[in-house]
Amino acid sequence: MREACDLVVIGAGPGGLAAACRAAEAGLDVLVLDAQPEPGGQVWRGEARKGTNRLARRWLSRFAASGARFRPGARVVAAPEPGLLLVEEGASSLAVRYDRLVLATGARERFLPFPGWTLPGVLGVSGLQVLVKDGLPIRDRRVVLAGTGPLLLAAAATIHAHGGEVLLIAEQAPAARHWGFALQLWRYPDKLLQGAVLSAGLAGVRTATESWVLEARGERRLESVRMSVGGREEELACDYLGAAWGLVPNLELARLLGCEVSRGAVVVDDRMETRVPRVHAVGEVLGIGGVDQALVTGEMAGLAASEQPVPDALVSAWRRVRVFAEALARHDAPRPELSRLATPQTLLCRCEDVPLSALEGCQNLREARLYARLGMGACQGRTCGAAAEALFGWSAEDVRPPCLPARIGSLRLPPEPPPTPKRAS
Numbered sequence: 001m002r003e004a005c006d007l008v009v010i011g012a013g014p015g016g017l018a019a020a021c022r023a024a025e026a027g028l029d030v031l032v033l034d035a036q037p038e039p040g041g042q043v044w045r046g047e048a049r050k051g052t053n054r055l056a057r058r059w060l061s062r063f064a065a066s067g068a069r070f071r072p073g074a075r076v077v078a079a080p081e082p083g084l085l086l087v088e089e090g091a092s093s094l095a096v097r098y099d100r101l102v103l104a105t106g107a108r109e110r111f112l113p114f115p116g117w118t119l120p121g122v123l124g125v126s127g128l129q130v131l132v133k134d135g136l137p138i139r140d141r142r143v144v145l146a147g148t149g150p151l152l153l154a155a156a157a158t159i160h161a162h163g164g165e166v167l168l169i170a171e172q173a174p175a176a177r178h179w180g181f182a183l184q185l186w187r188y189p190d191k192l193l194q195g196a197v198l199s200a201g202l203a204g205v206r207t208a209t210e211s212w213v214l215e216a217r218g219e220r221r222l223e224s225v226r227m228s229v230g231g232r233e234e235e236l237a238c239d240y241l242g243a244a245w246g247l248v249p250n251l252e253l254a255r256l257l258g259c260e261v262s263r264g265a266v267v268v269d270d271r272m273e274t275r276v277p278r279v280h281a282v283g284e285v286l287g288i289g290g291v292d293q294a295l296v297t298g299e300m301a302g303l304a305a306s307e308q309p310v311p312d313a314l315v316s317a318w319r320r321v322r323v324f325a326e327a328l329a330r331h332d333a334p335r336p337e338l339s340r341l342a343t344p345q346t347l348l349c350r351c352e353d354v355p356l357s358a359l360e361g362c363q364n365l366r367e368a369r370l371y372a373r374l375g376m377g378a379c380q381g382r383t384c385g386a387a388a389e390a391l392f393g394w395s396a397e398d399v400r401p402p403c404l405p406a407r408i409g410s411l412r413l414p415p416e417p418p419p420t421p422k423r424a425s
């Protein structure tokens with residue numbers, strides 16, 4: 001099948017939705033593609049059905065009224081030439097021709113390997129939160145959370161509210177850095193209020209800074225975790241461990257499209273245009289900044305893509321969210337100890353069962369791929385790539401299609417439909 005549009009938006013999180021609304025309202029033919037079955041992205045997952053979040057409700061109704069077309073379950077797997085995307089949708093494939101593109105592919109959790117991290121019962125921090133929101137029974141289950149930043153608090157609040165027993169919230173950042181970050185929030189009243197509400201709901205739950213997981217233990221599934229808590233070792237019996245250290249932007253498509261990436265984020269100008277003309281980027285791919293950054297940059301890109309002026313108010317809002325994003329990046333930067341937790345037997349790549357010891361002698365990611373099959377499995381290095389960067393400083397610059405696992409047929413341009421025969425007059 002083939003599709004064409006003025007503007008294609010990849011990702012229907014807050015960033016993609018804001019861009020699509022602004023451009024469609026200005027009269028552009030906008031097509032939004034998302035791998036998920038509903039719009040909303042990570043933060044508003046399920047809100048299209050539940051409608052519990054006021055901001056989400058506002059944007060989702062605006063999107064529905066905007067005239068933008070939405071294709072759910074549409075996974076963009078390749079960008080073989082400028083103006084063309086190859087997309088997999090269930091059992092069928094789609095080629096999309098576009099004039100402009102907005103990249104809004106969001107972020108994923110950063111996993112760093114430690115002994116036992118592949119045991120059943122060990123998940124990401126936000127991954128566990130998402131499962132609980134989607135119905136994972138958590139009542140009376142003992143949970144330890146180890147990670148960093150505001151998402152740790154958000155996950156704990158969800159688990160606590162669903163009846164889970166949060167034994168410990170372990171924040172890796174040193175106390176001075178953590179409380180220094182919290183003190184800066186007076187400049188962002190919304191975030192301060194959000195943090196205060198979450199903390200109030202968690203009164204009585206043990207929280208420690210300068211704390212991280214050393215080992216997950218268990219025979220067939222997680223039974224306990226060994227933790228470093230403020231410099232002392234502790235073992236806690238538990239049913240679930242949520243462990244991940246902040247987020248990393250999803251940059252595979254940006255790299256396939258040829259966008260410049262610097263310090264782990266796509267480089268854009270003040271119209272959110274990347275170094276590739278007519279390709280814009282918004283939200284977490286610009287560096288982790290959360291929902292506010294996604295909305296502001298999304299609106300700016302949608303206006304720019306439809307040749308409208310970007311109001312000064314949006315430009316100032318963009319500067320403000322950047323300051324927050326930079327402070328968050330400093331706070332969430334994983335401490336060096338986290339890169340030294342894996343033993344030679346610890347798996348680094350869980351798709352291909354590659355232990356740390358198999359990488360001995362490898363000088364870069366290419367060698368690790370060729371000689372040890374690191375990142376060659378189903379997730380294509382989406383998990384172990386960030387770990388390899390943290391452990392060895394190897395970055396994944398040479399992305400090749402497909403950027404998500406795909407059928408071979410999806411990498412071929414679908415045939416043109418046969419011409420309709422002319423009727424004899």
Ligand SMILES: Cc1cc2nc3c(=O)[nH]c(=O)nc-3n(C[C@H](O)[C@H](O)[C@H](O)COP(=O)(O)OP(=O)(O)OC[C@H]3O[C@@H](n4cnc5c(N)ncnc54)[C@H](O)[C@@H]3O)c2cc1C
Nearest residue numbers: 011013014015034035041042043076105106126283284294
């Ligand atoms: C697991 C997880 C849970 C989170 N939970 C919260 C939370 O509870 N509260 C909070 O404030 N923040 C949360 N965040 C942070 C979140 O990144 C931001 O708040 C916000 O959602 C960012 O918006 P965005 O539009 O940049 O990206 P996202 O909301 O992440 O949207 C990106 C979208 O792009 C789609 N996509 C990516 N690649 C492709 C592709 N190749 N083809 C098709 N579609 C693609 C994804 O399916 C996704 O829907 C979470 C992040 C993660 C990773």
